[in-house]
Amino acid sequence: MKKYFGVSRNVFFLGIVSMLNDFSSEMIQAIMPIFLTATLGAPVFVVGLIEGIADALASVLKIVFGWVSDKWKIRKKFAVAGYILSVSTRPFLTLVSSFWHIFFLRSIDRIGKGMRDAPRDALISESTDFDMVGKSFGFHRMMDTFGGMMGPLLVFLLLPVFFGSYQLIFLVAFGIGALAVITFVFVEEPVHKEEKIPVVAPRMNFSFLRSNRRFSLFLFSIFIFGLGTLPIALLLLRAPSIGIDVKYVPIFYLIYHIAFLTAAFPLGKIADSFGRRRIIVLGFFAALVSYISLIFVETFFGLVISFILFGIYSAATDGVERAIAARWVDAHSLAMGQGLLNAAVGISALLAGGIGGLLWTYVSPEATFVYAATLSLVGSLLFIFLLNVRFKDAKEAV
Known part of the structure; x- marks a missing residue:
């Protein structure tokens, strides 16, 4: 199998996509x-409402299309x-005249995300040797993040x-x-070998989870853990809350992306030899320390450290x-x-954003980060429990 930058052809071009x-x-x-x-005159809470509903829709559809993709x-x-x-949906944004139009287009956009994510992740897995997952x-997340950095810069x-x-x-x-769509011409559908014994695809119910404890x-x-994972927007608001000029807010966003981009690929590679669960624990610890530092941070440099740690957390866990x-x-x-994983992350992030926003508004920014740190600690301990429990249905070597 020909390699591009150390990954398979499919993985490379899916990264480009x-x-x-x-x-x-x-x-x-x-x-x-x-x-x-400013342009459409939408109240501020509508911005959060549109994103929340759209992301929740995508999270649910990831399960549905993940199941359909496995079945077919x-x-x-x-x-x-x-x-x-x-x-x-993107050219139609030039024609909108109401925030309800944005809600409609954003929902269609997220339906597309719900449709593609789980099959794409399965495609990456099926295009990869076991010890290179x-x-x-x-690599895929690094390419994704690089594109995410370049977008705001070009704007x-x-x-x-x-x-x-x-x-x-x-x-x-x-x-x-x-x-991105045109680049798919370089991606090939994996060839699935015919099974000697017919395999029934998992039913669309909780039996799939009961059979894999x-x-x-x-x-x-x-x-x-995700219930404590705050959206990056709330973390960015920490800068003005401690007296840092708002013009520096994009710098912290850039620092987060640079930390993520720098760490994602090497951590993914290390995870294949050092152990994927250990790398995730490392990421959880980085997030926990980041949230604790955000409770007490008072300086520009301290905030830089917090965002570097949060970028390392994202790099160590996502892929x-x-x-x-x-x-x-x-x-x-x-x-x-993959659909169930994406849904768990997406739905918990939606709840975390809502709870964090309420705490920020009605209690204090510090209360938001205390909440995040507490849930992060509980989620970390629960995950570490996995390291010491064996199940008959489990696949090892991870």
């Missing part, structure tokens, strides 16, 4: 809050359809050239997103969690396993 798509989507997300509030053994077609659906997911450079026209930004984002406990621990999910379910449930 995600880089281009995130480049496109982050261009839009960088200006969407301002576009909603189709990966690439679902992934392509999902990307096409998301990208196709962590490296492959780490920053283009807005003065376009005389502040958001509509032209939307069109450029659509063009870059179209390139270790994976169920893994999902539960990720969900509990590695997906690698574990790929190895703790059988080959006929890969996409459903």
Whole structure:
């Protein structure tokens, strides 16, 4: 199998696809809050409502399309359809005149995400040797993050050239997103060998989780930890809350992305030899220390350290969690396993954002980070429990 930068052909080009798509989507997300509030006159709470409902929709659909992908053994077609659906909404942003139009388009965009994520992750897993799974997911997440960094940077450079026209930004984002879809011509659908004994795809119910207790406990621990995983927007608000000028807020966002980008690939590679669960524990510890530091931070430098730690947390967990999910379910449930993991992360993040926002508004910013640190500690301890428990249905070597 030919390698590109140490990963398989499919993994490499799927990384290019995600880089281009995130480049496109982050261009839009960088200006969407301002576009909603300043241009369309939406109340601030509507911004959170649109994102919350849209992300919850995507989280549920990841389970559905993960199951369907496993049942029909189709990966690439679902992934392509999902990307096409998301990208196709972007030129219509130039025509909107109400925040309800944004809600409709954003929901379609997230339906596309729900359709593509689990089949794409299963495609990565099926295109990778067993001992290279962590490296492959780490590479994919690194490319994804690089695109996410470049999107806001390009917006920053283009807005003065376009005389502040958001509509032209939307069109450029659509063009870059179209390139992501075109790149799929280089991705191949894995060949599935015919089974001597017919295998029945898992039913769309909780029997899948009951039959794999270790994976169920893994999902539960990720969900509990996720209840304390605050959205990056709340972390960024910590800067002005301690008296740092708002013009420096993008710098902290950039620091987070640089830390993530720098750590994601090597941590994924190390996870394949050192142990994926150990790397996740390392990431959980980094998040815990980050939240604790955010409770007491009072200086610019202290906030820089907090965001570096949070970037390391994201790098140590995102791709590695997906690698574990790929190895703790059988080959006929890969996409459903990825869908359940994505749903656990997405739904818990939605709840964390809501609870964190309420605590920030009605108690204090410090209370928000105390909550995050507490749930992170509980989730970490629950996950560490996995290291010392053996189940007959578990797959080892992770």
